[in-house]
Amino acid sequence: MNKLQLQGIGMTSARTRDRLVNRLKEQGIEDEAVLAAIRATPRHIFVDEALAHRAYEDSALPIGFNQTISQPYIVARMTELLLAGGPLKKVLEVGTGSGFQTAVLAQLVDKLCSVERIRPLQEKAKERLQLLELRNVSCLHTDGGMGWPGMAPFDGILSAAAPEEVPEDLLAQLAVGGRMVIPVGGRNGQQLKLIQRTSESVYDTQIIESVHFVPLLSGTIR
Numbered sequence: 448m449n450k451l452q453l454q455g456i457g458m459t460s461a462r463t464r465d466r467l468v469n470r471l472k473e474q475g476i477e478d479e480a481v482l483a484a485i486r487a488t489p490r491h492i493f494v495d496e497a498l499a500h501r502a503y504e505d506s507a508l509p510i511g512f513n514q515t516i517s518q519p520y521i522v523a524r525m526t527e528l529l530l531a532g533g534p535l536k537k538v539l540e541v542g543t544g545s546g547f548q549t550a551v552l553a554q555l556v557d558k559l560c561s562v563e564r565i566r567p568l569q570e571k572a573k574e575r576l577q578l579l580e581l582r583n584v585s586c587l588h589t590d591g592g593m594g595w596p597g598m599a600p601f602d603g604i605l606s607a608a609a610p611e612e613v614p615e616d617l618l619a620q621l622a623v624g625g626r627m628v629i630p631v632g633g634r635n636g637q638q639l640k641l642i643q644r645t646s647e648s649v650y651d652t653q654i655i656e657s658v659h660f661v662p663l664l665s666g667t668i669r
């Protein structure tokens with residue numbers, strides 16, 4: 448991957464990206480900053496070259512290791528929900544994956560801490576983030592169900608993988624006043640939840656919509 452490939456041609460050009468952004472607007476994404484960040488992010492560098500021509504379709508695509516790059520709509524939706532309470536200083540992302548959601552979010556928050564359990568995915572994602580010169584991202588190879596205690600508390604937490612139940616560690620690492628956007632559930636269906644910590648002991652949960660995410664798994668892969 449080099450600077451030239453970054454620009455993109457044909458199916459990966461700026462015009463193709465505009466089309467995607469218009470589609471997201473039609474689907475109800477309203478936050479202009481989120482739409483601008485998606486437009487500015489070259490999704491084709493986050494997938495294999497063989498799939499680059501499909502990068503601006505609004506669909507999830509395989510990235511290896513049984514994982515997928517998230518659908519642009521869901522990236523936009525989750526980012527919009529996370530930011531709806533005002534600017535965020537420090538955010539935890541669980542499940543770096545390809546790094547696409549990471550790159551979008553990094554443009555909109557002060558500091559982003561992103562954790563991933565599959566080392567080879569994390570390494571590739573880090574290269575892409577470097578190429579895009581997104582310097583406010585720190586990455587850690589760890590089981591994100593435990594959060595990132597050394598960086599906590601976070602005023603935003605976004606999970607790209609679905610646990611059966613929200614991990615206690617993530618709840619504990621959410622700052623009072625903070626917001627968490629997380630898919631929750633198992634084989635019988637998942638729901639996207641927005642959890643707001645309104646005081647030391649009170650967590651307000653809103654169900655947003657039905658979603659399909661890869662499961663949050665424990666342990667790490669080298």
Ligand code: SAH
Binds near residue numbers: 516562608662
């Ligand atoms: N937003 C990412 C989505 C990747 S899929 C993208 O657009 O590319 C979800 C990711 O979560 C996968 O890479 C998976 O390995 C990771 N994941 C699953 N369980 C995890 C855990 N316990 N800790 C950290 N990452 C996890």
